[in-house]
Amino acid sequence: MDRAARKARLAQAVWQVIRERGIGAVSVRSVAEEAGVAVGSLRHLFPTRAELLEFSAELMVQRARERIRDIPRTENVQQYALEVVKHLLPLEPDSRAELEVNIALIAETPALPKLEAIRDHAYHQLGEACTQLVGMLAGRPRDRQIEEEARRLHAIIDGLAIHLLMEPSSQDTGWAVAIVRGELARIAGGAA
Amino acid sequence: MDRAARKARLAQAVWQVIRERGIGAVSVRSVAEEAGVAVGSLRHLFPTRAELLEFSAELMVQRARERIRDIPRTENVQQYALEVVKHLLPLEPDSRAELEVNIALIAETPALPKLEAIRDHAYHQLGEACTQLVGMLAGRPRDRQIEEEARRLHAIIDGLAIHLLMEPSSQDTGWAVAIVRGELARIAGGAA
DNA sequence: TTTTTGCTAGCACAGTCATGCTACTAACGG
DNA sequence: CCGTTAGTAGCATGACTGTGCTAGCAAAAA
CATH class of the missing domain: 1.10.357.10 (Tetracycline Repressor, domain 2)
Incomplete structure (x- = not known):
């Protein structure tokens, strides 16, 4: 199960968005696009925006x-x-x-x-x-x-x-x- | 002309919002409400959100x-x-x-x-x-x-x-x- | 085979956003 | 008196937001 790898990939997309456009630009949509996945897929791994950011920080x-x-x-x-x-x-x-x-x-x-x-x-x-x-x-x-x-x-x-x-x-x-x-x-x- | 004073008052509202709810919560609406003025008034002093934040930082x-x-x-x-x-x-x-x-x-x-x-x-x-x-x-x-x-x-x-x-x-x-x-x-x- | 499961995809909703725009009030200069 | 100006207020628009929800799809399990 490479679930962890996919989560890490999304976390990296979060970092990328933060660096390019600032923390204010981090949304489920912008991150999903940056990672090249659909919003639904992202939300299967991270149901809420908060969980996405928390995981990114911890990683x-x-x-x-x-x-x-x-x-x-x-x-x-x-x-x-x-x-x-x-x-x-x-x-x-x-x-x-x-x-x-x-x-x-x-x-x-x-x-x-x-x-x-x-x-x-x-x-x-x-x-x-x-x-x-x-x-x-x-x-x-x-x-x-x-x-x-x-x-x-x-x-x-x-x-x-x-x-x-x-x-x-x-x-x-x-x-x-x-x-x-x-x-x-x-x-x-x-x-x- | 207390224009400067009114701008300073709005800048302080910006700081307040940042401290209470984070930079992501800073909008013309939230700042105007925090300062107790209408959005239109705020925008008379600061036509755009960027100008508001820049002034706040400089102050x-x-x-x-x-x-x-x-x-x-x-x-x-x-x-x-x-x-x-x-x-x-x-x-x-x-x-x-x-x-x-x-x-x-x-x-x-x-x-x-x-x-x-x-x-x-x-x-x-x-x-x-x-x-x-x-x-x-x-x-x-x-x-x-x-x-x-x-x-x-x-x-x-x-x-x-x-x-x-x-x-x-x-x-x-x-x-x-x-x-x-x-x-x-x-x-x-x-x-x- | 059928069913379940993990995942992808996306629609719909209600809310917030910045900003362009007009209207109203009041003070001041002529 | 009128016109100008500064300030207040708010409506309208189009875009973006998080999240609930359904639907499809493929592989594994039964």
Whole structure:
């Protein structure tokens, strides 16, 4: 049963519409057309518009989570951490699109309360990941200072992500990576 | 002529609708009702929906700019800088609403291209403000390192802003201010 | 074979949308 | 006094919306 695949295909059509015409243009009709199916077919998988958007949001989070999880661990902790953070920033067209969609969905939260839970979950997972990263870098178990450093790293990541999104995608992105690299080095050696 | 005041009143109705029901619920009808005027009256001030949203966005940016500009300069540079940053974070209901509206407007950019210019302008102004702040803190003219520090500060501010928005507004916000304070102190004394 | 099931397709309805348009009121300049 | 102007109000139109509903179609199950 490739039901899941068909649902994923429709979710991708949702993302496409959001990126091209904004969240306001997402309707069962526009998404069905983008995916090349009839409205009836779409509504067989997603009876309501809300379910369509919720699934799309969840799938996006899941994809990102898997992408991060599949990064191979290298012996050099700093390099591994840098690789993880690079996958959290919108450096590639894919991850860029992901963030655009993410922001659009956050903006629609007042109209779709279930999105709030999805976003909160993703947010806390990312926070947890930052804490573990900082713990690995500092080479000691979690304590109060590590948690503050993690919050700070988390903020830098999200801030840089937004700034990268503002710049045209063609622009140089080295400055952002440089900041991250410096931050990671500071965390790794900074406690001393 | 209180034409400007009436336009501002309508812009506030736009923000209200965005916060309560999401950007998707913003229509000439919903805004007019929220403001307690007839659709025809609204359309006398703003002939099209796009003009209404563009004005609302610009007014919001302008309000924020004025709020920052009116912060009194204290002799202690670090304290002044902290005060500025605190006004850039969604710590009060007003600034919180501002950020919510901001995100919603960014999300609608694909549908309203003019919003992109407004947002870019605000973004660069904030970047410039960060550079000046860092320059003041470091006590030396602008150079490459100062610009990198400024970018980092800018990222931390925007990242923290988002994180504060995620937490319920009632939550403790001291941790965010603590991070900012540490960052400012590091910049001021850190070059050594 | 007949029946059930998963899916596709689309019609119909009631509602909302932006916007063009006219009509009405009131203030102000001549 | 009249004409002009700004503002208020609302009607009409054509398009788009989500969703309930029926109907067809093909494969699997009975």
